[in-house]
Amino acid sequence: MIPVTPKPEEVKEEKDTTRSQAAQEAKEERLEVSPEEWEKLQEELKVWKERALRYAAEMENLKKTVKREKEEFYKYALEQVFRELLPSIDNLERALEAAEQSGETKALIEGVALTLKGLINTMEKFGLQQFEVALGEAFNPHHHEALHVEETEEHPEGTVVRVYQKGYRLHDRVLRPALVAVATRPSRKKESDSETQEASSDASQEHKSQ
Template sequence: MHRRVPVTRIRDPEGETEPDSAGEAADGRTESLPSPTEPSEGPPAPAELAGWEGEGGAVPAAAPEAVEKTEELPDYKDRWLRAEAELQNYRRRAQRELELSARAAEESVLLELIATVDDLERALNSAIEAGAPESWFKGVSLVVQRVLAYLERQGVSAVDPIGKPFDPAYHDAILEIDSPEGVAPGTVMQVALKGYRRGDRALRVARVVVSRAQDRA
């Protein structure tokens, strides 16, 4: 800050006061001059900045708290990566469970349709034996064909295992009989309940009669 210095006015013999050239302007306004004993405002002295520099003018070392937080960054990153991996695994499990639930619901409906086909086929066999009218026989046969066509569009097909080796993935043996001559043991001889598959999975296993090796006395 500047301090005003009193200005001495000089009165001439005629009674007029002339302004001092250093303290008063020509228009009568008084100017303030800085005091030689009071320092003026300006940039801080180098001595005032000495506390901000380290030895040799280097920047002072970081605070211990900042160093500790910097060391914790890799740990936070590792935790984030683990959490991201767990989230991805959860999403995959949820998607897989959703697909399995949807497939189970579809297969439940398909099995009901297959059971309906079984009943209609039994009705057709009984109608043939009982001599039912041909119109009735054709009508029921048309319904069976329509249902089988729908099952085929859904990827479902009947399994015909007669004469083929027994496969536990698609067959359920309910009875064993002695193998006829020329037939290898473990061959499917009869079908008690038709089986169905969807893709490479068994939708319903076939109940079959399997040949076995003959007992040699």
């Protein structure tokens, strides 16, 4: 008897048929439970549904609470800072009132100076510090803001020659850079004009002496 090799199409069709029969048998297979067990399963399902709904409601309430607390935190984050600044405001008001009654500017100046010192001390308590800029210090774009350049020979080029406003640093971060003027060399044209004027002045003086 001669063996016959099935064609690939026939093999594929046979596999598909086997799978279809297995799926049909699995579909027809049913799990039979007693009425008592069915009622028990329904009760457990009800309990888990209630737990899921309660959990979802708790999560929603938690989100609202966190959002509300976050808003409250940002709203009153500076409460302690302002509380520390109130005495300085009181001192300024007292200094103005005393100056109006006495008419002495010296007392007003002293009162304002003391209040300014108190303000600076309060700011330092919260990490805010002034930083001084020395004349002749190299320009640093991270700490300084150049308002303009100034031609001069007194300081090296690229250094600070004038300070218009102090800078402030909050902890390690520059909150406001210092406003400065930066030195630059005089232009050649001006140097040439200056030399010409000096030469003319010398020639004039020689002519007068003759």
